[in-house]
Ligand code: SF4
């Protein structure tokens with residue numbers, strides 16, 4: 001059955017402006033535009049459009065407008081356009097819905113209901129332009145207390161320090177695997193990380209030989225599919241992250257569709273070209289916290305206890321208890337990825353309905369670890385839906401040591417959040433491994449833009465810290481007094497551990 | 504005190520040229536493995552471990568080639584991530600034997616536990632007796648690099664799950680008699696590369712796999728691996744007794760097991 005009447009977007013072309021240059025035909029990767037020589041017109045199949053805006057950007061005469069289709073289904077609250085479209089899509093294909101990027105459902109963003117304190121009269125603010133504000137963070141396991149011993153008439157640290165990494169800003173670049181994105185995206189991220197003194201997580205698809213030179217700013221990931229994992233890989237970065245789950249798809253694994261598995265990716269992942277690369281839900285050697293400990297220590301043995309080991313989980317109902325187990329299992333860093341966490345491809349049902357907001361999970365984990373007296377023994381990185389420097393500050397005040405950003409960094413590269421990543425045909429040359437499409441991304445420019453974003457946010461963070469009279473991330477971390485809530489229920493305030501604004 | 508200095512005078516560690524003998528009694532895996540890495544860095548290429556009792560990750564993190572003889576019972580993740588080292592176990596290995604190994608050889612004169620050869624990328628594992636569940640899942644392969652697992656006895660369920668490459672051969676022998684002892688379920692579930700050869704048993708295979716008889720080419724391969732198996736374990740059996748059309752071959756029927764499930 002045709003399903004075009006109420007296609008979500010429509011392409012409007014001002015015929016008087018269109019010169020038939022065919023730029024849109026070339027730029028669109030979803031086959032929306034085509035040239036009809038018989039009539040000498042450009043025709044557009046609006047129902048294929050995902051509103052990625054690539055054609056609009058490239059139309060030299062400004063002839064194109066993409067707009068929401070006024071022919072929507074009858075407006076309902078419950079049966080809204082998206083719900084009806086999804087049903088129609090599935091009635092046609094019999095398949096589960098797959099989409100890229102993160103959950104965009106309403107009412108799941110708590111950042112906007114959290115407000116920060118500022119200095120007035122009784123406590124002095126700090127001017128970040130004149131006075132130093134430290135945004136450096138140390139990520140790793142800290143000893144429960146500092147013990148000193150005299151040595152040659154000097155006091156020396158008695159504790160044996162666990163390995164750690166040091167970032168100049170609390171913003172790290174989230175895991176994006178080679179396969180989900182192409183090598184240029186990874187290289188842009190790695191170079192931006194170097195420029196900003198932070199780290200890029202290379203994701204679960206291994207690390208291409210060409211990127212190994214950026215190892216001093218790369219965190220390598222180990223997921224259930226164990227793609228590209230050997231002793232050299234584990235030692236090529238500064239830290240190792242075990243991916244148990246991710247916010248976009250808690251409880252299920254990864255699935256890189258065969259279309260994206262090129263020869264080069266087959267080589268890095270060690271799988272046949274063109275086949276579906278599967279990482280199942282569990283690591284089949286990890287069915288318990290004890291097993292997790294075994295994997296953590298396997299990685300520590302493999303890296304001779306020189307690199308911190310992180311464990312990433314999706315924020316789920318009992319994240320606090322799980323995080324406690326992870327800390328006790330010997331992890332140096334816990335990564336929490338909230339319901340807004342993004343992905344190259346996830347079943348829509350899971351992405352939009354499973355897992356909880358990062359704000360609530362983070363606060364719960366931080367509190368639980370404090371109550372158990374082990375908070376300082378492990379670092380927390382929060383991720384999933386961080387959109388600004390302000391979100392970063394709020395995350396740290398809720399208990400994070402640092403954050404991972406993924407979607408924001410991709411937007412810096414040119415992503416327009418069209419959610420078509422799972423097709424492997426990203427028109428902006430990002431979520432694609434196609435050699436030609438990848439060339440659409442300019443490496444130098446991409447690197448500069450991602451670095452700019454991190455620098456801009458870091459500046460904002462400093463300004464906000466200064467306004468609160470705080471000059472180190474340490475003093476901000478878990479500092480709930482600085483937060484107040486608006487429009488939150490008693491229960492939400494309790495979980496967040498904050499007071500209502502005005503109190 | 505330095506571990507080596509404490510063990511040597513008591514005769515628990517003897518180093519002679521590139522050969523070392525070590526009594527592992529009471530050593531934590533962290534001590535044992537650190538000591539082995541140190542010995543390796545000092546040029547030791549052959550280590551015989553005695554009284555091994557549950558120490559994990561033996562062989563992990565060694566940077567140079569080493570032949571390791573393990574007497575006793577090694578713990579989980581024996582030879583995890585090894586890269587060319589050779590490990591000979593006189594006893595049983597536990598779970599995760601050869602986990603994510605990249606290259607080298609593991610020969611177990613006994614049985615192995617669950618998830619042996621998980622995500623194995625190269626090298627070979629020979630198991631004289633049986634293997635537990637999930638043998639050789641996620642095995643990889645690329646170019647000339649192809650991991651191989653040969654199990655003399657039976658294998659547990661989910662054998663070769665998610666396999667992306669490599670070869671698993673399960674002979675199904677029992678007490679050196681020509682009798683089949685196993686019937687694993689869900690063989691090759693989610694497999695998208697590689698091959699499993701099994702002798703005799705009824706196959707309960709996963710979806711998306713092909714179960715066929717073997718061809719001459721396969722038999723040639725099987726024969727050479729069976730010979731290797733017999734040589735490793737000094738078994739006095741004639742290869743020909745086992746080479747017959749009893750073998751079945753399991754391969755993926757599709758390289759896109761997830762195609763069409765999502766749209
Ligand atoms: S890019 Fe603009 S001017 Fe060129 S063919 Fe398309 S609509 Fe016409």
Ligand code: SF4
Nearest residue numbers: 415416418419421426
């Ligand atoms: S990465 Fe590409 S395909 Fe994915 S949402 Fe962004 S622009 Fe669209």
